[in-house]
Amino acid sequence: SQTIHQWPATLVQPVGSPLSLECTVEGTSNPNLYWYRQAAGRGLQLLFYSVGIGQISSEVPQNLSASRPQDRQFILSSKKLLLSDSGFYLCAWSRGGTLSYEQYFGPGTRLTVT
Amino acid sequence: QQPVQSPQAVILREGEDAVINCSSSKALYSVHWYRQKHGEAPVFLMILLKGGEQKGHDKISASFNEKKQQSSLYLTASQLSYSGTYFCGTELYGGSQGNLIFGKGTKLSVKP
Numbered sequence: 673s674q675t676i677h678q679w680p681a682t683l684v685q686p687v688g689s690p691l692s693l694e695c696t697v698e699g700t701s702n703p704n705l706y707w708y709r710q711a712a713g714r715g716l717q718l719l720f721y722s723v724g725i726g727q728i729s730s731e732v733p734q735n736l737s738a739s740r741p742q743d744r745q746f747i748l749s750s751k752k753l754l755l756s757d758s759g760f761y762l763c764a765w766s767r768g769g770t771l772s773y774e775q776y777f778g779p780g781t782r783l784t785v786t
Numbered sequence: 787q788q789p790v791q792s793p794q795a796v797i798l799r800e801g802e803d804a805v806i807n808c809s810s811s812k813a814l815y816s817v818h819w820y821r822q823k824h825g826e827a828p829v830f831l832m833i834l835l836k837g838g839e840q841k842g843h844d845k846i847s848a849s850f851n852e853k854k855q856q857s858s859l860y861l862t863a864s865q866l867s868y869s870g871t872y873f874c875g876t877e878l879y880g881g882s883q884g885n886l887i888f889g890k891g892t893k894l895s896v897k898p
Binding site (some may be wrong): 706714715717718721723731762772774775778779780 | 788815816818826827828829830833835873875877884885886887888889890891
């Protein structure tokens with residue numbers, strides 16, 4: 673069966689500090705990978721998606737970046753955090769291909785920028 | 787492009803029914819439904835790929851009206867475990883495959 677991991681689970685970082693969140697998927701190959709952010713009481717905002725190693729597309733211009741160094745690893749980074757970067761960050765995966773498949777979410781990282 | 791969900795919130799007694807609507811201003815390729823409990827990740831409920839498609843499992847079902855660019859989620863004989871926030875995610879025709887635009891959610895509270 674497939675599982676998705678995210679870490680850390682919670683993070684408190686000062687403004688201006690760097691960020692690195694990691695997501696890994698097990699039990700599947702060549703998945704589509706997604707990073708979402710959810711502000712308190714809000715919906716899910718797609719930040720980045722990837723259909724393969726090294727292939728990253730950004731949906732929202734901001735001070736965040738993403739990388740996919742391995743097939744089942746997705747990393748979200750920032751060089752300098754802003755207060756507005758606080759939120760619940762969710763990684764998700766779906767089967768790759770041309771059809772529309774359901775997405776499965778990781779447990780999330782709750783980030784507080786102080 | 788963000789779909790509009792209605793109502794924003796609903797309170798039910800156990801056993802009552804509810805309908806949650808999701809409406810888009812753009813042509814839709816698919817509609818996904820997810821439920822999120824407080825502090826947890828969203829959980830997939832179902833996906834509708836074709837206009838007119840209806841799906842369901844247990845007492846939760848959904849329909850997709852492609853012409854009206856709308857989808858509805860039906861919760862029948864609600865249980866306490868149905869409480870949570872329901873999100874629809876829409877995939878647009880001509881958009882990047884698999885990319886979903888989520889609504890703001892509908893908070894459902896089921897009381898005993």
